[in-house]
Amino acid sequence: MRLTRITLPSIDVAACLAFFRDVMQLRTLDHTVQVGWTRIDIVPAFDVTGSVHLAFNIPRNRFAAACAWVAERAMLLRDPMGEERFHLDGAWQSDSVYFAGPHGSVLELIARHPLALDGPGGAPFHGREIACVSELGLPTADVPGLVRSLVTRMGIAPFGEISDVFTPMGTHEGLLIVVDRDRLWFPELRQPPGANGVSATLDGVLPESRVVDGLGWTLTGAVPDDMAWLAQSRRMVAY
Template sequence: MHISRLILPASDVANSAAYFRDVLELPTAGNSIQVGWSEIQLIPAAEGAPHGVHLAFNIPFARFDMAVAWLEGRTLLQKEPGGEACFALEGDWQSRSIYFDGPDNAVLELIGRRRLIHPADKRPFSGADLSCLSEVGVPSDDVEGMVAEAAWTFGVGTVGPASSSFAAIGNDEGMLIAVDPNRPWFPQKRQRPGANGLEIWVTDVKSPGTVSDAKHGWKVRAR
């Protein structure tokens, strides 16, 4: 699954665009940010910007250590209480991640996934290494029901088993992170999920359709 486009409400579109341009070195044209095959389109928030949005960006697994050094020079990393800032997951994930704050109290992540193969490259790390928007968090009061709805509508499964409070719907190239709205985001666990006003377009699924959540204000469309 690919996340091709995200509409993201912002409290200050210009400041949010400047963040993606200046901190993450992403190509920006007006309110549009390009992340590899993904586009983030910022819009003015009509009813207050959603706080606690979670977005993850894929990076080459072999360049993870370079990514850490690059990002540490540009912004503060989120850390666990013990001081750890880099997180490795084995099993179903096979990944390494770092987290940091984004505009409107967002929780952003750079993630290297071992199963995705990238050409060897020794050039300095830059925003050009962010290959796509690979995760968007979507709070749901019924995570298991959302997993079933996504499977029925789009024909997609999960990465690893789903629980009543967490599920990664999709694959390494694109995931909807369905979470209980009272489950704060890892690693600092100080931001609860928010997604009001988010519209997400996905491609490379088995069938077109729409999944939405009126209570939490998000919508996913496949075409």
């Protein structure tokens, strides 16, 4: 599964675009940010969006360089013990570092070792090495109910361990982080999740499927008209 298009509301579109362009060194055009095969459309927010979570895949051999890069450019987020780098085993097999994004968002760089994604060794990290948006946080009042809807209506399978408050759905290339609306975002455990007004188009799910949550976000399966653009986007980053 891939997150091919995300609509992200912002109370300050210009500042949000500037963060992605100047801090993360990503390509921007008008109100759009291009991250590999993921397109992020920044739009004016007409209500409170809340704390959005996005994760970005990076080359598995570039984690240390990416940590040094982001530490110089953004505020790192640490857990209550002061840790700022996180390794996960099990289904994840990953290394992550979290940092503060625009409007209270919780952003993450993640190196997923099962993916054959490697970058140039020895050189300083650059934002152009970021492969895609690979995670989108989705708060809900009913995690088990939403999980059932994603399975039956969109054909998305759970990823790793599941619970009544936290269930990732999808693959290493694209994950929906389904969380209870009262579960605070890792690693600081301070901010409740938000995604009001957020929408996403998914490739690799049932075409034209759709799920809308009462907390204000929408998911849509890619429709046939999207396929030409998706084919081009797949060529932008190849594992």
